[in-house]
Amino acid sequence: MAPETANGSLLAVSDLHVAYAENRAVVDRLVPSSPGDWLIVAGDVGERFADVESALGGLAARFRRVIWAPGNHELWTPPADPVALRGAERYAALVEMCRGLGVITPEDEYPIWRGAGGPVAVVPIFQLYDYTFRMPGVDSPEESLRRAYEAGVVCTDEHLLHPDPFPSRAAWSADRVRRTERRLDDLDPALPTVLVSHWPLVRRPTDVLRYPEFAQWCGTVRTADWHVRYRAVAAVYGHLHIPRTTEYDGVRFEEVSLGYPREWGRRGGPPAPMRRILGADR
Numbered sequence: 436m437a438p439e440t441a442n443g444s445l446l447a448v449s450d451l452h453v454a455y456a457e458n459r460a461v462v463d464r465l466v467p468s469s470p471g472d473w474l475i476v477a478g479d480v481g482e483r484f485a486d487v488e489s490a491l492g493g494l495a496a497r498f499r500r501v502i503w504a505p506g507n508h509e510l511w512t513p514p515a516d517p518v519a520l521r522g523a524e525r526y527a528a529l530v531e532m533c534r535g536l537g538v539i540t541p542e543d544e545y546p547i548w549r550g551a552g553g554p555v556a557v558v559p560i561f562q563l564y565d566y567t568f569r570m571p572g573v574d575s576p577e578e579s580l581r582r583a584y585e586a587g588v589v590c591t592d593e594h595l596l597h598p599d600p601f602p603s604r605a606a607w608s609a610d611r612v613r614r615t616e617r618r619l620d621d622l623d624p625a626l627p628t629v630l631v632s633h634w635p636l637v638r639r640p641t642d643v644l645r646y647p648e649f650a651q652w653c654g655t656v657r658t659a660d661w662h663v664r665y666r667a668v669a670a671v672y673g674h675l676h677i678p679r680t681t682e683y684d685g686v687r688f689e690e691v692s693l694g695y696p697r698e699w700g701r702r703g704g705p706p707a708p709m710r711r712i713l714g715a716d717r
């Protein structure tokens with residue numbers, strides 16, 4: 436029998452931000468080009484719990500498999516959202532919601548892509564950030580944050596992404612990194628990976644940010660060698676809203692964001708945000 440992914444592709448997208456009607460329309464048009472296609476969704480589907488559920492549910496109904504990693508926006512507790520859960524409880528509820536839809540989360544067994552370019556483990560990661568992507572000459576997270584406030588470049592996470600029950604987002608991130616390392620260490624050492632996270636695993640992609648103060652909300656130095664240590668054939672991320680392909684240490688990094696309408700509108704033409712990570716050329 437042919438494997439379920441025969442002729443399919445491993446596709447990826449992020450930063451769908453479906454609260455914008457224009458983006459919701461783009462998401463409603465995302466369809467597989469082969470019945471074997473898998474879709475990675477690397478965070479920032481939306482903010483309202485029900486929006487995240489309906490967008491992921493629609494995608495799960497169309498793609499053979501959907502793999503999700505949370506972004507900062509899913510982890511917000513927007514004041515008007517009837518789901519008022521905060522922090523780790525909100526994340527747990529998102530995981531349960533995904534499981535109900537058949538969507539793979541960072542808490543599930545990592546699926547093995549067996550189509551072209553496989554077998555590889557597809558690894559959704561939730562690592563958050565810890566303010567270690569600091570500007571040169573800035574030694575402490577406090578100083579880093581102070582400079583960001585001075586420059587007027589402060590991520591909304593400071594107001595809406597609550598770390599409960601952890602004392603800080605950095606402490607939550609440290610816990611996530613420890614848990615994820617244990618999972619990755621347990622993988623078959625002969626198996627390559629596609630690592631999927633909302634925030635880039637390495638700092639270099641943030642070098643092109645228009646506001647360098649924003650980098651402190653973009654990842655953690657604790658994951659700097661994961662793409663090498665855990666045999667990545669590709670690392671997928673979003674969050675920066677700068678879609679592009681780069682290479683670090685011989686590993687392909689793919690920023691797969693759709694971004695806000697004003698951002699993709701500037702690029703011209705109707706957006707086709709899905710990128711092929713693995714799969715046969717057609």
Ligand SMILES: [Fe+2]
Nearest residue numbers: 450479674676
């Ligand atoms: Fe985003």
Ligand SMILES: [Fe+2]
Nearest residue numbers: 479506507674
């Ligand atoms: Fe984000």
